[in-house]
Amino acid sequence: MRLKIITILVFLFLMIPSISISAEEKRNIYPNVLTYNSTSSCIQGVVSLLLVSNPNLRNQLLPPAVLQQLISHCSCIMDKIRLTYPVEEYYANMHDYVWIRDLWGRHGAECVDMGYLAGLGIGRKPLPSDNQTTEEPEPKILEPEETLGEDTSFQG
Numbered sequence: 001m002r003l004k005i006i007t008i009l010v011f012l013f014l015m016i017p018s019i020s021i022s023a024e025e026k027r028n029i030y031p032n033v034l035t036y037n038s039t040s041s042c043i044q045g046v047v048s049l050l051l052v053s054n055p056n057l058r059n060q061l062l063p064p065a066v067l068q069q070l071i072s073h074c075s076c077i078m079d080k081i082r083l084t085y086p087v088e089e090y091y092a093n094m095h096d097y098v099w100i101r102d103l104w105g106r107h108g109a110e111c112v113d114m115g116y117l118a119g120l121g122i123g124r125k126p127l128p129s130d131n132q133t134t135e136e137p138e139p140k141i142l143e144p145e146e147t148l149g150e151d152t153s154f155q156g
Helices: 002-019 023-027 032-053 064-084 087-093 097-113
Strands: none
Touching: 032 064, 032 087, 032 097, 064 097, 087 097
16 A cells, blocks of 8 residues: 555656646747637638639638648648747737738748648749849741641531
8 A cells, every 4th residue: 555655656756847837838828719719810811812812612611621721721820920929929919910910921921831721722922033134935926727628617
């Protein structure tokens, strides 16, 4: 009986240091409600982007695979934000539209480059080159078409 109690105490003694969270880690824990709301808003924003480029998709249900892809993309952004900014700074600026837009846009572009939205028709357009030389397209030379045989008929 004493051996069991000693074993339990030793086990608890060894586990307590690994369970405790340091002040630095505790300072940067984002509450679940903030993470959920931010990720949900991101998904709604990406869906809006999809509808701008494909209006015929309006009032359609998202296929589960597409929804999972959107969740992965928005979770990627949220992870990058959580690793970069302490929760206090995020809370202090979360009602500043320009700050939030730039923050989510910058990290969103990184996640798009990583391929999270591959296949959905959302991608970053290449920036125009600063190079002064421009390539002019070669002039297209029109060649006469071959004459069709007389037995060709068009049916309509």
